[in-house]
Structures are given as structure tokens and as C-alpha cells.
Amino acid sequence: MSTITFRDALHSAIHEEMARDDSVFVIGEDVIAQGGPYTVTEGVVDKYPDRIFQTPIAEAGIVGLGVGAALAGMRPVVEIMYLDFITCAMDEVVNQAAKMRYMTGGQASVPIVIRLPCGLGRYVAAQHSQIMESWFMHVPGLQVVVPSTPKDAKGLLKTAVRSPDPVMFMEYKRIYTSEGEVPDEEFLIPFGEAEVKREGEDATVIGIGPMVGKSLEAGVLLEDDGFDIEVVDPRTLSPLDTDTICESVRKTGRAVVCEEDSSFAGTGAEIAAMIAESCFKDLQAPVIRVGMPHVPMPFAPSLADSVVPRVDDVVDAVRRVIA
Amino acid sequence: MALTEELAKKMYTDMWRIRMFEEEANRQLGLGNVVGALHLYCGEEAVAVGVCSNLRDDDYIVGTHRSHGHCLAKGADMEHTMAELFGKADGTCSGKGGSMHVADLSLNILGANGIVAGGLGPGTGTALASKIRKSDQVSVCFFGDGAAARGTFHEAITMGALWNLPVVYVCENNGFQQWVRRETVAVVDSVATMAGSYGIPGVSVDGQNVVEVHEAVSEAVDRARRGEGPSLIEARTYRYFGHSPGDLEEYRTRDEVEDWRTNRDPINTFRAYMEERQWLTEREDEEIQEATSAEVTKAVKFAEDSAVPGIEEALTDVVDTAWRVEA
Numbered sequence: 198m199s200t201i202t203f204r205d206a207l208h209s210a211i212h213e214e215m216a217r218d219d220s221v222f223v224i225g226e227d228v229i230a231q232g233g234p235y236t237v238t239e240g241v242v243d244k245y246p247d248r249i250f251q252t253p254i255a256e257a258g259i260v261g262l263g264v265g266a267a268l269a270g271m272r273p274v275v276e277i278m279y280l281d282f283i284t285c286a287m288d289e290v291v292n293q294a295a296k297m298r299y300m301t302g303g304q305a306s307v308p309i310v311i312r313l314p315c316g317l318g319r320y321v322a323a324q325h326s327q328i329m330e331s332w333f334m335h336v337p338g339l340q341v342v343v344p345s346t347p348k349d350a351k352g353l354l355k356t357a358v359r360s361p362d363p364v365m366f367m368e369y370k371r372i373y374t375s376e377g378e379v380p381d382e383e384f385l386i387p388f389g390e391a392e393v394k395r396e397g398e399d400a401t402v403i404g405i406g407p408m409v410g411k412s413l414e415a416g417v418l419l420e421d422d423g424f425d426i427e428v429v430d431p432r433t434l435s436p437l438d439t440d441t442i443c444e445s446v447r448k449t450g451r452a453v454v455c456e457e458d459s460s461f462a463g464t465g466a467e468i469a470a471m472i473a474e475s476c477f478k479d480l481q482a483p484v485i486r487v488g489m490p491h492v493p494m495p496f497a498p499s500l501a502d503s504v505v506p507r508v509d510d511v512v513d514a515v516r517r518v519i520a
Numbered sequence: 521m522a523l524t525e526e527l528a529k530k531m532y533t534d535m536w537r538i539r540m541f542e543e544e545a546n547r548q549l550g551l552g553n554v555v556g557a558l559h560l561y562c563g564e565e566a567v568a569v570g571v572c573s574n575l576r577d578d579d580y581i582v583g584t585h586r587s588h589g590h591c592l593a594k595g596a597d598m599e600h601t602m603a604e605l606f607g608k609a610d611g612t613c614s615g616k617g618g619s620m621h622v623a624d625l626s627l628n629i630l631g632a633n634g635i636v637a638g639g640l641g642p643g644t645g646t647a648l649a650s651k652i653r654k655s656d657q658v659s660v661c662f663f664g665d666g667a668a669a670r671g672t673f674h675e676a677i678t679m680g681a682l683w684n685l686p687v688v689y690v691c692e693n694n695g696f697q698q699w700v701r702r703e704t705v706a707v708v709d710s711v712a713t714m715a716g717s718y719g720i721p722g723v724s725v726d727g728q729n730v731v732e733v734h735e736a737v738s739e740a741v742d743r744a745r746r747g748e749g750p751s752l753i754e755a756r757t758y759r760y761f762g763h764s765p766g767d768l769e770e771y772r773t774r775d776e777v778e779d780w781r782t783n784r785d786p787i788n789t790f791r792a793y794m795e796e797r798q799w800l801t802e803r804e805d806e807e808i809q810e811a812t813s814a815e816v817t818k819a820v821k822f823a824e825d826s827a828v829p830g831i832e833e834a835l836t837d838v839v840d841t842a843w844r845v846e847a
Contacts, residue, residue: 222652248652253682258675261641262648265659268630269580269649288672292635293642302614303837304625337838352847362839385845 206351222248225276260289280315295338318370323493328458345409352386389436397427400451408455415511460488561589563760566786568593570733582639587632599822608826637667640676647685666697684749715752727755
């Protein structure tokens with residue numbers, strides 16, 4: 198094991214996969230200059246100059262070319278500088294990448310990974326801070342992957358590169374510098390396998406992305422209340438490991454679903470509905486969602502900080518679900 | 521690729537195959553055996569055939585919503601293509617794509633595309649793949665004149681030109697954007713002139729003349745295969761049918777359509793060319809048409825006899841569910 202950052206984990210995953218497979222290549226804006234804004238592709242140009250393409254600012258073209266290269270048997274790793282810009286390429290994501298296998302009756306495979314730095318980072322307001330996981334979850338054919346730790350980031354990205362179908366890979370900007378232990382040897386993390394990040398008996402907290410870390414912190418604070426929470430990290434939202442979530446909810450009888458995105462029609466809504474349908478008789482209280490209010494991300498730090506869910510919000514929600 | 525008598529005969533046959541296939545598809549629509557949108561290629565045969573007669577099996581093509589002709593010209597099997605229009609299990613896409621998504625990946629026909637300009641990015645991407653692999657495969661992006669108004673046209677060609685990719689952009693300018701005449705919604709008369717903005721060669725040819733299309737594309741394909749980058753070819757053409765079923769065709773007169781059918785038909789034009797060179801006897805012409813007619817009849821029979829897909833098929837091919845990695 199080595200202790201590395203989330204960014205380092207992604208960086209080493211890309212380098213390892215490019216060394217392993219000549220069909221893997223990088224494409225995106227500024228991916229050579231500084232290795233992208235988060236330096237994730239740093240050094241790729243030195244080792245693989247023929248497999249990195251620094252593009253004009255043209256997201257629809259970038260994703261479109263990626264889809265075509267993938268159809269031709271390559272494995273593009275696309276970087277979209279800010280997730281918000283993927284809206285410029287939604288045709289390529291939704292109408293081309295996601296549906297190609299289905300529309301061709303299974304002839305086509307589109308092994309594309311689209312890396313999406315997302316969420317509140319520096320205070321850059323409403324067009325540089327979105328999350329949009331639930332948009333992608335709603336599209337059949339897309340896999341939605343949300344690592345919360347350096348280990349998961351590395352294992353899931355390596356798996357994503359090998360996947361025969363499109364992957365929307367969520368990278369929350371505020372956890373790029375977070376540290377964690379990562380195995381030194383080669384490893385992969387299968388899609389559709391949630392991880393119980395903390396075992397407990399009194400309530401299940403399902404955390405998405407950075408909300409996993411906040412839920413773990415909440416777990417420590419809640420010990421003072423005498424509450425022992427279980428924290429489940431789905432790790433991939435599509436496919437979603439409903440078994441692990443339900444198993445935990447059946448044990449604790451209570452569930453809180455936490456995301457940084459807006460709760461309305463969001464990821465938490467899907468998970469809460471799934472729990473209600475599958476484990477209603479095991480529930481001792483209604484499922485509670487923690488998320489952002491249904492507003493665009495404000496600019497002023499005081500406002501932005503007020504809308505992004507915090508550790509306290511998780512603590513409050515757990516107290517309410519147990520009360 | 522040089523236009524020999526042998527190649528010309530194949531091209532002439534392919535033009536008839538497209539014409540008769542499309543007319544039959546239209547009849548089957550009337551009979552209710554084909555449903556949904558059906559964008560027919562009649563009148564534009566010289567473009568698909570003039571382009572694909574320059575391509576190898578391993579070259580890539582991406583199409584438009586009006587793509588049956590592209591598929592047949594690139595070598596797609598008529599029986600399975602017709603079965604796809606019928607929504608049958610033996611269709612090229614197992615009945616899941618239909619007219620707007622016919623594709624045969626085994627021939628690098630990446631498929632029709634229901635989004636105008638939707639194929640330009642992916643088509644350019646296949647050329648990027650060829651560049652990375654250092655293969656000499658060439659990609660052709662077919663698109664309509666309407667696509668030239670979309671941002672993806674600009675983005676894709678910018679990158680195709682930037683990286684000198686082996687791709688030929690073929691604009692089928694049939695003068696109409698669905699139910700409106702091009703000149704009422706476009707500011708540039710010739711799409712070919714737009715090539716200058718990207719520093720790539722652009723040429724406008726008579727899309728009713730298969731020889732002219734073939735020669736222009738031959739040069740562009742050779743250039744792409746030599747690694748000298750993309751070209752844009754505009755083929756000025758005309759569609760005999762409306763945009764799709766339900767088009768009242770209020771934007772043109774019957775006389776106009778009749779004039780094109782009578783005086784500028786691509787098959788008639790090519791027949792005259794071949795007769796002039798004594799490449800085609802009346803007898804051969806009859807044989808080609810009879811054989812093609814029989815091929816179409818056989819394709820319809822095949823489509824009729826093919827099973828409807830089992831309803832369980834609606835739930836498959838979303839992702840590859842057999843794929844797994846081990847932790």
C-alpha cells in the first residue's frame with residue numbers, strides 16, 4: 198500500500214492502462230499543456246506522443262471523434278475540462294455513444310471513457326460547478342461511475358478503460374487532493390459493486406462521491422449521540438448495486454441518501470424510491486434525502502458554501518431518521 | 521480508382537440496385553410492411569455509387585438519415601437490409617435500428633444516423649483511429665447540405681484538418697432541408713466553398729453524373745490514403761421523393777421533379793456514357809435490370825419470411841452484460 202492523492206491515483210491508472218494497451222489514447226482540451234487543469238494526464242505526451250490529442254475548444258467534436266475512434270476499436274479516454282461543458286456534447290453522449298450498441302442490434306461496441314471534473318471547486322459559479330449524475334443515469338447504455346477515494350478512483354478508472362460500453366466518470370474537484378491508501382499491485386474494481394465503508398447498526402447512510410467522506414465524518418460525530426451508522430458507497434450509480442444497499446437497510450431499518458447535487462429528481466430520489474419499493478416493510482422511518490437545494494450554484498462563497506451539503510447536514514438527517 | 525469497363529458495369533448495377541430497392545421499400549411502406557420514417561435515396565444514386573466505388577471493404581463510411589443507398593453501395597446485403605426496414609429478426613440490426621439506423625459493422629458501415637450532422641464527429645473519429653494505428657484505411661462522412669449549418673460540421677472538420685486525418689467529407693446537396701428549399705435558409709450557395717475555411721481542398725461536382733463523382737472522390741481518397749489529409753466534395757443532386765412519408769412537397773412543383781427525372785437522371789446519364797464507349801449493350805442492360813429486380817423480389821421474400829424479434833430482445837444489447845472484470 199502507498200498513500201497517494203485522488204489525482205495521483207487517476208494519473209497512474211491512465212499511465213498503466215496506456216502501457217498495457219496500445220488502443221488507449223487521451224483526447225481533450227489542454228491535456229498536454231499542464232496535463233489538464235488537474236494535471237491528471239501529465240507526462241502522457243512524453244511517453245506516448247502519438248496517443249494524446251490536445252483539441253480545440255469543441256466538446257461536441259471531441260466526444261464525437263471519441264465515439265468514432267471507439268467504434269473503430271480504440272479506447273479513448275476523453276477529458277471534459279468542466280462537466281458543465283458536456284452539455285455541448287449531449288447529442289454525442291446520448292444519441293451516439295449510448296445508443297449505438299442497441300441501435301445496431303449489438304454489432305457496435307463504444308468503449309469510451311468520459312472523465313468529468315465536477316461539483317464545487319474553486320468558486321466558479323453556475324456554469325463550472327454542476328454534477329448531473331442523474332441526467333446520465335437516466336440514459337440507457339451509459340455507465341455512471343463515482344469514485345470517492347483514491348483507491349476507488351484508480352481501480353474504477355482502470356475498469357472503465359477496459360469496459361466495452363461508454364462510461365461517464367465523475368471526478369469531484371474538491372477531492373482531487375484528498376489522500377488514501379492504494380494497493381501497489383495491479384487491481385480492478387468491478388462495476389455494480391457497492392462498498393460498505395463503515396459498518397453500523399442504527400441507520401444506513403448511502404453517500405455519493407464526496408458525501409462518502411462527509412458521512413464517515415458524521416459517523417464519528419454521531420458516536421457521541423450513541424448512534425452507530427453504516428456508510429454505503431455505491432461507487433457506480435449505473436449499474437447500481439441494489440443488493441448491498443438493501444441488505445444494509447434491512448439490517449438497520451433506516452436510510453439517509455446523501456449527494457452534493459440537487460435532491461429534486463436526483464440520484465437520491467432514485468435510490469430512495471428503490472429502497473421504498475424493495476425494503477418498505479423493513480423501514481422504521483421514511484427515507485431522508487440530503488442534497489443541494491434546487492438552485493444553480495451561486496458564485497459568492499458564502500452562498501455556495503450554504504447550498505452544498507455538509508457533515509452537519511448528514512448528522513442532522515441521521516438524528517431525524519432515528520428520532 | 522481507374523474507371524474500367526468492369527468497374528463501370530458494377531457501378532451501373534449498383535445504381536439500379538439502389539433505385540429498385542428504394543422503389544420497392546416505398547411500395548412496402550404503402551402495404552404497411554415497412555413502418556415509420558423512410559427517407560428514400562432515388563435520384564441520388566450517383567453519389568453513393570460514385571463514392572463507394574473508390575473504397576475498400578475495410579474503409580469506413582458513416583451515413584445520414586437517407587442512407588440505404590450508402591449501405592448497398594458499400595456492399596451491404598440487400599436481404600438483411602430489407603429485413604431491417606421490415607423490423608425483422610434477420611435485419612442487419614436485428615430489427616432494432618430500422619431505416620434510420622441501418623448499419624453493417626462487418627463492412628465498416630457504421631450506419632445511418634437520425635441526427636443531422638451526427639455522423640461527422642464519429643466518422644472523423646474513425647479516421648483518427650486509422651492515424652493512431654498507422655493504417656491506410658480511409659473514412660468517408662456522408663452528410664446533407666443541411667448538416668453544414670450545424671456546429672458539429674465545423675468542429676469535426678476543424679479536427680480532421682488540424683490532424684490531417686484520412687477522411688473525405690461528402691456533402692449530398694439535394695437542394696432541400698426537409699420541407700424548405702436550401703436557398704431560403706442557407707447563406708452560402710456552395711458547401712464546397714466552406715472547405716477553404718479549414719484549409720482543405722473543396723470541390724463541387726454534378727451529383728447526377730457518377731463519373732464526375734467517382735473521379736473527384738478517387739483523387740480525394742488517394743490523397744487521404746497517402747496521409748495528405750481531408751477533402752470536401754459537394755455533390756449537387758436531387759431527391760425524387762419527398763423528405764419522408766407525410767411530406768406534402770409544397771416547396772416544389774411536379775414539373776420540377778419531372779424535369780430532373782427526365783433530363784438529369786443519374787442512371788440514364790451513366791447509361792449514355794457507357795453506350796458511347798460500347799461498355800453496355802441493350803441486352804446487358806436488360807439482364808442487369810432483370811437480375812436486380814429478381815434480387816429485390818428475393819430480398820422482400822426474405823424479409824417477409826423472417827421472424828419478428830422475440831419481445832425479450834427489447835431488453836438486450838443495452839450494454840454488454842456478459843462483460844466482467846475480477847476484483
